[in-house]
Amino acid sequence: MLVLRRKKKETGCCDLYSKADRLTWIFYLQTSQEAKESAEKNHFFNVPTFLTVSGQLHLEAMAGAFTHVFTFGPTFRAENSQSRRHLAEFYMVEAELSFTESLQDIMQVMEHLFKTATSTVFSKCPRDVELFHKYVAPAQKGRLEQMLKNKFVTISYNEAVEILKQASQTFTFKPEWGCDLQTEHEKYLVKHCGEVPVFVINYPYDLKPFYMRDNEDGPQRTVAAVDLLVPEIGELCGGSLREERLPFLESRLQRLGLTDSYQWYLDLRKFGSVPHGGFGMGFERYLQYILGVDNIKDVIPFPRFPHSCLL
Numbered sequence: 195m196l197v198l199r200r201k202k203k204e205t206g207c208c209d210l211y212s213k214a215d216r217l218t219w220i221f222y223l224q225t226s227q228e229a230k231e232s233a234e235k236n237h238f239f240n241v242p243t244f245l246t247v248s249g250q251l252h253l254e255a256m257a258g259a260f261t262h263v264f265t266f267g268p269t270f271r272a273e274n275s276q277s278r279r280h281l282a283e284f285y286m287v288e289a290e291l292s293f294t295e296s297l298q299d300i301m302q303v304m305e306h307l308f309k310t311a312t313s314t315v316f317s318k319c320p321r322d323v324e325l326f327h328k329y330v331a332p333a334q335k336g337r338l339e340q341m342l343k344n345k346f347v348t349i350s351y352n353e354a355v356e357i358l359k360q361a362s363q364t365f366t367f368k369p370e371w372g373c374d375l376q377t378e379h380e381k382y383l384v385k386h387c388g389e390v391p392v393f394v395i396n397y398p399y400d401l402k403p404f405y406m407r408d409n410e411d412g413p414q415r416t417v418a419a420v421d422l423l424v425p426e427i428g429e430l431c432g433g434s435l436r437e438e439r440l441p442f443l444e445s446r447l448q449r450l451g452l453t454d455s456y457q458w459y460l461d462l463r464k465f466g467s468v469p470h471g472g473f474g475m476g477f478e479r480y481l482q483y484i485l486g487v488d489n490i491k492d493v494i495p496f497p498r499f500p501h502s503c504l505l
């Protein structure tokens with residue numbers, strides 16, 4: 195954690211904590227209806243409060259003032275998944291960069307962060323790393339050293355779907371343009387590219403959240419989104435250019451019926467915005483990958499996942 199924090203600081207990033215989000219962890223987890231009722235009764239914040247899924251929108255506000263910002267903290271997902279790569283609470287390092295107009299700029303920062311953090315962990319904590327590479331995943335060290343020397347591969351979502359369609363392997367989920375990539379697809383793509391980290395870029399518009407920038411390559415066809423897939427794990431990082439154009443954002447939020455909830459976010463554009471983008475990297479998945487740990491629940495002291503919150 196310290197290495198990631200230091201790496202971001204060294205590159206001139208400003209360290210921020212989304213405090214309002216953090217306050218929400220101390221509250222009892224509730225459904226949105228329960229939260230609304232209890233907020234009406236108790237008037238603590240006067241509004242329903244929730245566990246945060248990401249610090250991104252707060253970072254976007256701060257990137258307007260400080261240009262390059264990052265945060266590192268707990269985030270929550272209510273996905274009912276018992277897989278060896280999902281947690282209900284996980285830590286995420288997130289960065290946001292102003293004055294960037296290309297997804298390549300974001301990918302460069304992602305790759306640089308991954309590589310410099312990993313080399314630093316290897317050189318500063320050799321005994322801890324050695325323990326895992328000796329007893330848990332003996333082949334991992336060589337693979338990672340190789341990976342650090344080579345440039346990550348980039349393919350578009352269109353190319354990814356074509357590769358999957360031409361695969362001799364039969365998938366449980368048939369690959370189709372417009373459908374999300376499943377774990378089995380991600381694994382195949384990484385294998386196809388030589389078991390190296392792979393950036394998949396330009397996903398279908400309808401698959402991605404409202405804040406991603408329309409590529410204008412057809413009527414709402416793709417957005418400037420990127421996912422970084424790594425061997426054994428699948429998605430490690432996700433990011434995008436953000437939609438900084440007010441009319442685009444307004445019409446998308448309107449179609450989704452979210453205009454009122456995100457008025458403050460629209461105001462960021464209304465009163466002056468710049469092209470910007472960012473990404474998030476799951477910390478436990480990062481540890482899983484560099485140490486070669488099979489189950490995500492083994493890289494966090496108190497794993498919380500569906501139907502289990504022991505401590």
Ligand SMILES: NC(=O)C[C@H](N)C(=O)O
Nearest residue numbers: 248250288433472473474
């Ligand atoms: N900061 C990011 O781009 C991460 C993204 N908001 C996510 O939750 O995956």
